Amino acid sequence: MPPETAEPRRAIVVRGLEKRYADVHAVRGIDFEVRAGEVFGFLGPNGAGKSTTISILCTLASPTAGSATVAGHDVVRERDDVRRNIGLVFQETTLDDYLTAHRNLVFHGELYGVPKAVLGERIEQVMTMVGLWDRRDSVVATFSGGMKRRLEIARGLVHAPNVLFLDEPTIGLDPQTRSSIWAYIRELRARHQITVFLTTHYMDEAENCDRIAIIDAGRIVAEGAPESLKAAVGKDRVQVRTADDDVAIVALKEKLGVDARVHDGAITFAVASGEEFVPRLFAELPIAIRSVSVARPSLDDVFLSFTGTTMRDAAARPGEARARR
Amino acid sequence: MSAVAPREPRDSSRPVVVVPRVPSASLASDLRAIKVVWHRELLRFVKDRPRLIAGLAQPVLYLFVMGTGLSAMVPSTSGVPFRTFLFPGVLCMAILFSCFFSAGSLVWDRELGFMREMMVAPVRRGAILLGKCLGGTTVGTIQGMILMVIGAIGGVPMSLELVVTIFLELLVICFAITAFGLALAAHVRSIQAFMALMQMVLLPMFFASGALYPLSGLPAWLEVLTRLDPLSYAVAPLRHAVLGASGKAALAPMVTWGSFVVPIWLDLVVIAAYALVALAVARRRFAREDA
Ligand SMILES: Nc1ncnc2c1ncn2[C@@H]1O[C@H](COP(=O)(O)OP(=O)(O)O)[C@@H](O)[C@H]1O
């Protein structure tokens, strides 16, 4: 065991990282740190630069500027050392469909040089963890999307990495598989002290992380524990449906001094104390109110307060156009 | 909070968690990677029945249909029945397709995403390429040897010496052709592009190689082309060996450079040199590519 130090060990350190493709500035100078043993989430809409960042951290792409270390090794100068210490589950499937599940993992273990004496047992462990040991001899082509994802997570763990990277691990999966994948992630942290770096564009999932960074158009706009980020927003979100939204928005501005916009089909605005605001709403609005909802700040509000747009609207716009701005 | 977290009670039905260590990079890790990639190529070949059948159907067709049809017109070439003369050429065609197909797996793997699984592993890109090249060599040689059996059934004279010679020559030739294919595969992005490139390269290579006719008395421009074609240096040794089994080795058409007759060993050196250049070209492209 390494001696306890005052400062927590850092699994990932990123400084001024940039990545330019020919016509896209995908990552525009980001800085962050991930502590050893934590689950760190990268939250952002499509095209924000999440996968690009993972590629650089996993030595698969070289940064245009800046530097990064993973597990104490520089991602440019010490590629092999980084690679030996990480596991990676890509956004797209990277299994060999023609081989069996077990074969895929044996291939991985041998490629990483896991000693023969422990490989068999290790594979049984990780496949059991994701509930696929019984299906080990099935050809991967017969697996559902969720099973493939679970198998890939197991594969990423075969060589016992210190840091596990998961790029959108739950994208396109049914709710049940999503929650079981989160159960594995929690188990990894609790039992194996693995650092997990994951990306997602699901707000509700980011809540499960110890800390998150919110990334938009290649820049980190906020970073911290989900709870403290939400607390920092400090305002409740009020959504109102009315008979005439345009009239209501003008009235909100003139009578109540609130800037409101239509998001997701309802008039949306933020106020310090939502419950206390609702009675004034009914007293002052000149038109019929159909429904009102008040919500504690969510990560979407965090995103909104830093970028001026909701995640959903940000994703609807083409990523490239935004990144080029 | 207590300073020491209580340990989880050990569940006796579950073994202690095995935590392997990944060894650091070394020659051993490169050799291991070569072996693992090679092994996968073999597994994929063994599971791919259609490929094996298609890979043999075409040469069988050439040998029995074309060989039989043409031998009515050309009763004997270089002092042996036309089918025997044609056999080394057909052998060459079979391994040409097989090895190019193997090389195409580089593109396939990229399209299916599996390439990234290999690229993020702590192994050198060169080791991945070499593994693929040896995989193509093995598969090509196996198909070539199966064709030898078919040839024997078709009446091509055989001997132990011939089988051993062909086997050794096939190892070199298949390695070179796969390397050639890999050099192309490393430069294309899609499997369609690779197929198109293969069409453009493969048939001219085959027709200019002397697989179907002797390389003498050709017009000057074609003669230059045939001498540049790496496959010419593959056909000559194979045919020399096959005619040798009929005691007609002296009649086997050889590659000539002007008045210099290229000996068999030099054919193999030339083809090995082609292989090394091709591998270097493939590696150059493959090594600097972002995954
Ligand atoms: N290989 C590439 N070449 C050119 N542009 C790229 C490449 N990879 C990603 N991009 C662009 O970089 C931006 C960020 O992409 P990405 O990192 O995949 O975002 P995310 O994973 O957050 O959805 C996008 O605009 C994308 O089109």
Ligand SMILES: [Mg+2]
């Ligand atoms: Mg992505």
